[in-house]
Structures are given as C-alpha cells and as structure tokens.
Amino acid sequence: MASVFGDIEIAPPIEVFNLTAQYNEDNHPQKVNLGVGAYRTDEGKPWVLPVVRTVEAQMATDPTQNHEYLPVAGMVDFRAAALKLLLGEDSPAIVENRVEGIQAIGGTGAIRLCADFCKKMLGYDNMYTSSPTWGNHLGIFKSCGYTNVKQYRYWDAQNRTIDFNGMMEDLNAAPEKTVVILHGCCHNPTGTNPSEEQLKEIADLAERKKFMILVDEAYQGFASGNLEQDGFTVRYFVKRGFEFFVSQSFSKNFGLYNERTGNLAIICANKDAKLRVKSQMEMVVRTTWSNSPNHGARIVASVLNNPAYYAEWKEHVKTMSDRIKMMREMLFQKLKSLGTPGKWDHIIEQKGMFSFTGLNPAQVDIMIKKYHIYLLKNGRINMCALTTSNMEYVANAIHAAVTECKL
Incomplete structure (x- = not known):
C-alpha cells in the first residue's frame, strides 16, 4: 500500500x-x-556521581515526594540554586532581583527557549555563532525561523588557536539586533576560549552593536575544576551591565545526561523587565513542552542547597576535571x-x-x-x-x- x-x-x-x-x-x-x-x-x-546516588536513594524513600506538576517556569528551588551557582550568591543581578531562571529540557531546551523568545517577542532574525561550534546551535535557530544564521571565524587551524582578529572582523560586520552565541568555558569543539582581555573587546563590540548575547554554559567546572573561575564570562557580562541570556546544562557536571536538566538564566536591567520576560517565557514553555520534569531538577536542587552535599559534589567535579x-x-x-x-x-x-x-x-x-x-x-x-x-x-x-x- x-x-x-x-x-x-x-x-x-x-x-x-x-x-x-x-x-x-x-x-x-x-x-x-x-x-x-x-x-x-x-x-x-x-x-x-556518588552524591547523586545518595540523593536518588533518599528521593525514592521520601513519603513527601509525588508526581504533581511543577510550576510552568520549573522547580523554584532548582532555578534559584542554578542561578546562584552561575552568578554567585552576591551577584548584583540576584541582589537587585533582576535575574530569572526558567527550567528547560537540558541546555538544548534553554537555547531553544531563548531563540524562540528573541524571534517572537523581540523581532530578532539574525544569529551568529562560532565556526566551528556545537552543531545544534545552527539547527535550533533555523528551526525557529531565523533567516540569517551565520558563523563568525573562530578557529585558526594553522596555529591551532583562536582567530580573534577574524572573529572581531566578522562580528563587526554583523547587523544590529543579532543574537551572538558565546561559549562560557570549554568551547565545543575547540576547547579554546577568549582570554579575559579578548572578552573585554568582545563586550565592547557587543555593547556598541547592541547584540543580544547568549552564553552557552554547558561545562561549568570542567575547564579548571573551579566553579567560580569557570563562571568568569557570565559574571563579566553581569558586571558590565548587559541584559543577556545564559543556557545552563547539568548533563556534564552532574552526569545527568538522560535526565535533560537545564536552566535558562535571563539577566535583566530591572525587576519590572524580569517579570515581563518571565510571563512570556512561561507561554513559550507552555506551548513547547508544557511542564518540566522533576527528577533531575530535584537532584540538582538537593545537592546545591545542602552544604555537605555541595562540598562533596565540588570534589566530584574536580575529580572529573x-x-x-x-x-x-x-x-x-x-x-x-x-x-x-x-x-x-x-x-x-x-x-x-x-x-x-x-x-x-x-x-x-x-x-x-x-x-x-x-x-x-x-x-x-x-x-x-x-x-x-x-x-x-x-x-x-x-x-x-x-x-x-x-x-
């Protein structure tokens, strides 16, 4: 037939x-x-990770656990803990109540949320990412309807390092209202990130060109073994006063690959902007996957909010690094x-x-x-x-x- x-x-x-x-x-x-x-x-x-096994065993015998829906934006404890890990507890964005987290289906889901939101709510149609990059960056933005998806020069194959001049030249030629993807640390696939001085130049250009920065933070802790040090890129953009997005993944540093545990951090200029963005992000979630899963988020929240477990987890991250x-x-x-x-x-x-x-x-x-x-x-x-x-x-x-x- x-x-x-x-x-x-x-x-x-x-x-x-x-x-x-x-x-x-x-x-x-x-x-x-x-x-x-x-x-x-x-x-x-x-x-x-041993600390993950410990938490999972506790979850399995906890009579208070159930399978009710989470809030549309995701588990509150998870989102708050993820933001503190990313930005630091004393971050001005947290202290001033102008950062929001939206639980996502892995880092991939967080990138999708950002792409969808910037297209529908902000009218963006341009996206630039590094050449080479993680292959899904291109596919996600194309599937969201972006008609101008390009790659900026990044890798100098002859010297096996960053082609920084080529990168800056290509970004300088990009139109305004462009979403520019940067890798927070451990660039995939090259393993090479801009220096602190180069990052300053990138930020200067992004500020001048009015780019929307999306930092893909999939490997926090894997570069140096130090979570704070690996968060430098994100924290620098906060310090500079940018409004931007960060995709967080807990696949690598928690080993939760098939639990699809991610968070989209949105750093805003003020509390009012944060509330507006959250309300629309919930609509994107509702029409995409409707509601986020509990298991991986509960593990991450339980570890990050327990000082003893958190200390143990940091040792696990260092072991891997x-x-x-x-x-x-x-x-x-x-x-x-x-x-x-x-x-x-x-x-x-x-x-x-x-x-x-x-x-x-x-x-x-x-x-x-x-x-x-x-x-x-x-x-x-x-x-x-x-x-x-x-x-x-x-x-x-x-x-x-x-x-x-x-x-």
Missing part, C-alpha cells in the same frame, strides 16, 4: 550518534570511541615521545572535555577504518574517552595517521 509519507526524504544521520552506532557494530578487540560527548572513568565506563587534564598531558607526552609530525601543544592548552586535534578528514578516515578508533570528521575527540589502557594504542594510531597522510 502506498504511504502518504512515501515522498519524504531520509534525513542525513546525526554524526555523533551515527559514529556510536558504527562503534557498537565493530567487533575489533581494540576499538575506541572518542566521539561520544560524555564523561568516562579510566575504565571507560559512565560515572554516576583532573582526570581530563591528566589525559591531555599523557596524550601530549606520548605524541612528543613518538616524534609525531606537527605541533601538539594545543592538546594541553585547550580546556574541558573536548580537544580539536587538528586531524584532517583523511587522517580521521585512517583512524576509523584502519585502527577502529572512532572520532568526528573534524578531528574533535573526547579526552575522557582516553584511558591509561588505550592511550598508547590511540597515540600510535594518531602518529601513524599523521605520518601516512600529512597535512
């Missing part, structure tokens, strides 16, 4: 998930998946000892979960087909997918790929 859906084109596969599917089908004994964007232990296993740094150092030293052609200092200079290795598509193809090591075609790898057990094999494969197929 013919189908009404028969003429619909098959959508292209989502690269990172397709890569994992290929990995799962591979029977090679030394296969390695460096593509998945999730923390792994040195045994290559997902890590459920330290392991990532150790893997960076080990890979760098292995490549150095092998005499691998090229400059590899960027491996230890980059921050966070991902490294933009500099491997080209042909070299990536060799890694996958010859060595069964799976990574994105742009050369991005998940540093914590490396372990003390597979490090030598991966380093040797990189050396072979680079030697066989030079840039």
